[in-house]
Amino acid sequence: MTKKMNMDRKKKKEKRNAVIRWIIYYLLAGIGYIFMSTGKVISVSDMGRLPMPLVLIPVAAAAAVYESASPFYSALFGCVCGLLTDSASGTLVSFNGIIIGFCSMMISLVFLFYMRRRILNFILLCFGASLIQSSLHYIFFYLLWGYDPDSGILTGIFIPEFIFTNISGIFIYLLFKLIDRFFGAVREHYIEDSSEAITRE
Amino acid sequence: MALTAVLLGVMIYSVTKGGYASESASFWSKLFEPLQKASTSISDKVTSSLDMLMNAERYYNENQQLKSEINELYNDIIDYDSLKRENEDLRAMLELSEEYESFTFSPPCSVIARTTNDPYASFTIDKGAEDGIKPQDPVVTSEGIVGVCYDVAQSTAKVRTLYSPKTAIGVYTLETKAQGIIEGTYELSTDGFCRMSYIDKISEIKKGDIVVTSGSANYPAGQLVGIVEDIGMEDSGLSMYAVIKPAVDPETVSDVFVITGFEIDDSVLAAEDADISAENIPVEEAVSETSDDTDTDETEASSAETEELS
Numbered sequence: 001m002t003k004k005m006n007m008d009r010k011k012k013k014e015k016r017n018a019v020i021r022w023i024i025y026y027l028l029a030g031i032g033y034i035f036m037s038t039g040k041v042i043s044v045s046d047m048g049r050l051p052m053p054l055v056l057i058p059v060a061a062a063a064a065v066y067e068s069a070s071p072f073y074s075a076l077f078g079c080v081c082g083l084l085t086d087s088a089s090g091t092l093v094s095f096n097g098i099i100i101g102f103c104s105m106m107i108s109l110v111f112l113f114y115m116r117r118r119i120l121n122f123i124l125l126c127f128g129a130s131l132i133q134s135s136l137h138y139i140f141f142y143l144l145w146g147y148d149p150d151s152g153i154l155t156g157i158f159i160p161e162f163i164f165t166n167i168s169g170i171f172i173y174l175l176f177k178l179i180d181r182f183f184g185a186v187r188e189h190y191i192e193d194s195s196e197a198i199t200r201e
Numbered sequence: 202m203a204l205t206a207v208l209l210g211v212m213i214y215s216v217t218k219g220g221y222a223s224e225s226a227s228f229w230s231k232l233f234e235p236l237q238k239a240s241t242s243i244s245d246k247v248t249s250s251l252d253m254l255m256n257a258e259r260y261y262n263e264n265q266q267l268k269s270e271i272n273e274l275y276n277d278i279i280d281y282d283s284l285k286r287e288n289e290d291l292r293a294m295l296e297l298s299e300e301y302e303s304f305t306f307s308p309p310c311s312v313i314a315r316t317t318n319d320p321y322a323s324f325t326i327d328k329g330a331e332d333g334i335k336p337q338d339p340v341v342t343s344e345g346i347v348g349v350c351y352d353v354a355q356s357t358a359k360v361r362t363l364y365s366p367k368t369a370i371g372v373y374t375l376e377t378k379a380q381g382i383i384e385g386t387y388e389l390s391t392d393g394f395c396r397m398s399y400i401d402k403i404s405e406i407k408k409g410d411i412v413v414t415s416g417s418a419n420y421p422a423g424q425l426v427g428i429v430e431d432i433g434m435e436d437s438g439l440s441m442y443a444v445i446k447p448a449v450d451p452e453t454v455s456d457v458f459v460i461t462g463f464e465i466d467d468s469v470l471a472a473e474d475a476d477i478s479a480e481n482i483p484v485e486e487a488v489s490e491t492s493d494d495t496d497t498d499e500t501e502a503s504s505a506e507t508e509e510l511s
Contacts, residue, residue, distance in 0.1 A: 037314040037325075051318040090316035090323055090352075090359060147366050152387045153320050161318050 017183040022073070024179055025063045029081050032056045036088040051161040054089075056081040057133060058169030060100050061126045062176040064107035065117060066184075071108035078104025085133075091141065099136060103129035119173055126169040134162045290456040293343030304421060305462035307332045310340075312455050313357065320387045321365035322451045323348070326459070329356045333461040337419045340457050345425035345448030346370070346414060347457055358459070362451035363426070364390035371415040372397060372426050379404035380415060383426055383445065393450060394430060400441040406432055412445055421463040 032055040060081035064074040082100030086093050107125045115121045138158050142148045253260065291309060310326035328334055330353050338350045340360050348362035349370075361368050364385035373380045381397040389396055400406055410429040416422025431444035 036317045054317065085317075088314070088317040090319055145366075148387060150388060152391075156387070156391065157318050157320055 014185060017185075020183045021066075021179060022077075024183070025059070025077060026080070028059055028175075029056060029077070029084060032059050032081075033084040033088055036085070051157050051164065053164035053168040054085060054130065054133070054161060055165070055168050055172065056085045056088075057100060057103075057130045057165055058126050058172040060104045061107050061129050061169065062122065062173050064104040065111050065122050065125075065173075066176050066180050068108045068111035068117075071105050071112065074108040075101050075105035078102070089137075091137065095140075096133060096137075099133050100129070103132060119170070122173050123166065123169060126173075127166055130162055130165045130169075134158050134165075287456065290343075296343060303464040304460050305333070307334055307338075307459040307461050310358075310457050310459060312457070316359070321385055321390055322362050323360060323365065324362075324451070324454075325357050325359050326457060327357060328459065329354045329358045331355050332459075334358050334459050335461065339414075339420050339424065339460045341424060341460060342449050342454060342457050345427065346420075347447075347449045347451050347454055349419070350459060360451075360457070363395045363445075363447050364451060370420055370426070371417055372412050373415045374406055374410035374412055374429065376410050377405045377407060379406035379410070379443075381443065383412070389444060393452070394444050394446055395427070397429070397443040397445050398435070398440070400443060402434065402439070402441050404441065406441065406443055408432065410443075412443075421460060 035055060036052060060074075060078040063077050064071075067074050067077075079097045079101035081104075082097035083094065085091075085096040085100065089096065107129065110125065111117065111121070115125075138148075138154060142153050148154060307328050310328040312324045313327045314325040316323045316325070326340070334350055334353050336351050336353050340347045340350060346363070348360045348365070348368055350358045351361050352359040362385070363370075363383055366384050366386060368384060370383045371380070372383050379400050381400040383395055383397055385395045397412060406429060408429055408431065412426040412429060414420045414422055414424040414426060425448045427445040427447040429443045430446045432441060433444075434441055
């Protein structure tokens with residue numbers, strides 16, 4: 001009886017934590033969007049103009065890693081992040097939505113079946129996702145139209161943006177780890193749970 | 202007894218000095234002056250140290266209060282500066298709307314977002330279709346043209362600046378009347394310039410020329426674009442190009458107006474019609490028309506005379 005009550009309580013707590021987690025993820029996406037749309041470039045006096053990191057890609061990727069048990073929700077969150085990126089980057093609506101949504105789902109599935117939740121694994125997959133996004137963005141919006149004959153946009157905007165996005169990914173992953181620590185899966189062990197192992201004579 | 206008598210004597214002598222110190226007192230005071238100074242200094246320091254220790258909390262609170270007051274004052278100064286700047290912008294825009302009475306302006310628009318990592322510095326304004334803004338509407342400030350609207354939503358609109366290669370605006374130089382098209386490139390935009398292309402190579406365009414819009418169905422004529430900074434020959438050798446310093450820096454602009462309507466000059470429309478009809482004529486006919494230019498002129502002249510007579 002007590003065991004059932006504890007299990008119910010645990011489930012309830014897990015559900016509540018999941019709701020809080022997703023609320024925090026969406027809040028982070030909102031903050032990321034504001035960050036991305038407030039400035040064109042980071043001005044550093046000595047280094048001239050530097051592009052901003054597309055923080056919503058690592059945010060979507062990190063959410064996919066920590067919510068790998070539910071790839072659909074990860075993909076949905078990835079789509080939202082992508083749509084926000086579209087709005088901030090001025091790209092065709094849903095261009096990034098599709099790319100980041102798809103990448104999020106893939107990351108979720110990879111972590112669900114093949115990979116362990118490690119920062120190096122995350123960096124690897126975040127690298128892949130941002131590489132796909134940057135490449136497609138550059139090809140479809142600049143290269144095909146002949147707007148970058150001297151590769152100035154590639155070297156001046158896209159490559160630094162790609163690097164900064166991946167660097168920001170490390171911090172974002174740590175932030176998600178922190179969120180998971182406070183609002184992650186419930187790891188409480190009740191006496192009744194462990195008492196199963198006790199051999200009663 | 203003797204010592205007491207001496208001291209009494211000294212006292213009586215001192216009293217008789219009429220307010221001045223006696224020699225002995227002067228001597229002692231001179232002797233003890235450094236010691237007094239040192240002791241006072243030590244005493245002050247100890248007192249202040251004790252005071253600091255005893256009243257540390259009070260001082261800390263006072264310090265915090267003063268800091269917050271200073272911050273408030275700084276914020277007031279920042280608010281004052283931004284209000285002053287906004288006031289100046291709005292005043293300039295009012296003058297602009299008074300100057301161009303035939304134009305219909307949108308309400309003043311503020312830049313609310315910058316497109317992330319856009320090489321051409323496009324941005325979003327806080328007015329959209331519900332304020333009468335349409336795609337391709339020119340965006341201006343009191344200093345000159347900034348760009349054109351695209352992707353117009355109900356309450357926001359995106360602005361493509363002069364730096365963008367997609368912004369093709371017909372322009373001419375005021376002094377030398379050289380015509381061309383304004384379009385941007387990434388390399389020039391990083392230095393804050395844009396490019397005027399397709400300039401006739403026999404034109405006399407020169408550095409320092411003022412560039413204004415030539416006018417079309419989308420853009421009113423005479424809007425300041427910028428100043429010619431440099432001139433060069435295109436790689437093909439068929440035409441020239443000029444590097445233009447825009448009158449308005451799109452990367453720093455914060456308040457703009459959108460021209461939602463204007464009276465189109467008839468001559469501009471006629472010229473556009475002529476261009477369109479010329480484009481529609483097959484090449485052979487166009488060639489034959491060009492060769493018969495003199496004949497046409499004569500016919501036109503005779504028809505004008507007939508009209509006058511009638």
